[in-house]
Amino acid sequence: MKYAYYPGCSLHSTGIEYDISSKLVAKRMGIELKEIPDWNCCGASAAHTTNHMLGLALPARNLAIAEKEGLDVLAPCAACYNRMKTTELAVKASEQTKQKIANITEMDYQGNIGVKTALEVFVKDAGLEAVKALATKTLGGMKVAAYYGCLLVRPHDVGIDDMENPMLMDDMVTALGGEAVQWPFKTECCGASLPTAKGKVGLKLVYDILSMAQSVGAEAIVTACPLCFVNLDMRQSDLNKKVSGSSFKIPIFYFTELMAIAFGEKPASAGAGKHFVNTSEILAKYNLK
Amino acid sequence: MQPINLTSAEAAGRDLVEKVQKASGVDVKACYQCGKCSAGCPVGSAMDYTPRQIMRLLQLGLVDEVLKSRSIWLCAQCETCSARCPRNLQPDKVMESLRIEAKKAGYEAEDEIATFNEKFLRSVAANGRLYEAGLIIGFNLATVQPLKDAGCAPAMLTAGKLKLFPHKIKGKDAIRRMFEKAEKAEGER
Numbered sequence: 483m484k485y486a487y488y489p490g491c492s493l494h495s496t497g498i499e500y501d502i503s504s505k506l507v508a509k510r511m512g513i514e515l516k517e518i519p520d521w522n523c524c525g526a527s528a529a530h531t532t533n534h535m536l537g538l539a540l541p542a543r544n545l546a547i548a549e550k551e552g553l554d555v556l557a558p559c560a561a562c563y564n565r566m567k568t569t570e571l572a573v574k575a576s577e578q579t580k581q582k583i584a585n586i587t588e589m590d591y592q593g594n595i596g597v598k599t600a601l602e603v604f605v606k607d608a609g610l611e612a613v614k615a616l617a618t619k620t621l622g623g624m625k626v627a628a629y630y631g632c633l634l635v636r637p638h639d640v641g642i643d644d645m646e647n648p649m650l651m652d653d654m655v656t657a658l659g660g661e662a663v664q665w666p667f668k669t670e671c672c673g674a675s676l677p678t679a680k681g682k683v684g685l686k687l688v689y690d691i692l693s694m695a696q697s698v699g700a701e702a703i704v705t706a707c708p709l710c711f712v713n714l715d716m717r718q719s720d721l722n723k724k725v726s727g728s729s730f731k732i733p734i735f736y737f738t739e740l741m742a743i744a745f746g747e748k749p750a751s752a753g754a755g756k757h758f759v760n761t762s763e764i765l766a767k768y769n770l771k
Numbered sequence: 772m773q774p775i776n777l778t779s780a781e782a783a784g785r786d787l788v789e790k791v792q793k794a795s796g797v798d799v800k801a802c803y804q805c806g807k808c809s810a811g812c813p814v815g816s817a818m819d820y821t822p823r824q825i826m827r828l829l830q831l832g833l834v835d836e837v838l839k840s841r842s843i844w845l846c847a848q849c850e851t852c853s854a855r856c857p858r859n860l861q862p863d864k865v866m867e868s869l870r871i872e873a874k875k876a877g878y879e880a881e882d883e884i885a886t887f888n889e890k891f892l893r894s895v896a897a898n899g900r901l902y903e904a905g906l907i908i909g910f911n912l913a914t915v916q917p918l919k920d921a922g923c924a925p926a927m928l929t930a931g932k933l934k935l936f937p938h939k940i941k942g943k944d945a946i947r948r949m950f951e952k953a954e955k956a957e958g959e960r
Contacts, residue, residue: 531870636849
């Protein structure tokens, strides 16, 4: 199995752990990743809420490059995946849109290849038996809240799981010997760029998610999106300072980090030493050093 | 509040409403005002008009209120509204089209969010990729909060999460042309 790999901007900076751990999991699963040469930013929400065609053209250039190599794309980032899938579907649905995009990109994306995200390839497609077979360590009953956010599940033609009660990451946690806690905030929004651009509004969303995870007894939160990760991980100390009575210290993991660690990688090699909220305590508790 | 003549308001707002309907693919008149979009909206409490109210204002042709609203900027594009709409409408697509139209009309009711998006796209247009450190520094300076999140920088540098210089892709000229062409196409709509 071989994919054209699209890390996207976050995985080369604030989401570096997702890049590292995705590559480790792919290697263990025998999946070859070939980075799309000279890839560009997908434009994220900024592009499509500013200019409709720009929001389709930016991902289309990357898809066109991958198509030349005849490879489907693997995009771990939820936002990149969402924008690329939206573009793939738009091109497949309308000859006119396809032409308009081609005029802007000066490249020909025909819709012959498509995009998948890491959770899809590593869990949904691979299957839980394959995940279990690769595990050499167990999560030992670690209580984990699976947090999916928005862009992996909505809208339904783009999403890879149920829009209200997705289970892919829960099932992965269970397969690796953890306890996926039941909680109602699986698909609530973390605010995306709002905690940065409009702190007063955005931080409340992060606060609500962390509080809910805490109140259901989650020892860690697992996510599949670099922006969700940064909001949940980096903002905890900020919230502890700003909101009286809050003392968040919940480790956040990419699902690929937990997979890589269960597959036998050292936590530090999987990226778990780069988080804002320390992960060594919980990993030590479950003998996952 | 002044009395509003709904017949003339509907006529005056018709062009813009039709434009938004075409761009978003949403027939605003199909909304029966159940409010499910607003109930699930994560930022509804911070909005001046909830998503349901935005839909109602468009039905009435009251486009100025909508274009000047903060709601269309605060919308996080999480798409919870669209996932739950019993009429299969997509309020988030309406918000997206309205934001584009508001910008054309010179209304940016939420300066910081507009500035953030502008800086984001400027970075991509210049480099082909987003330079995150540059975006944050540029945004903080433009919004006069130079030390916002600065405490996170040392740990990020150590972890290799912040780059000191942007990475410019080889095809950055092609990206710049794409921006120009897309802007031209948007202006002609």
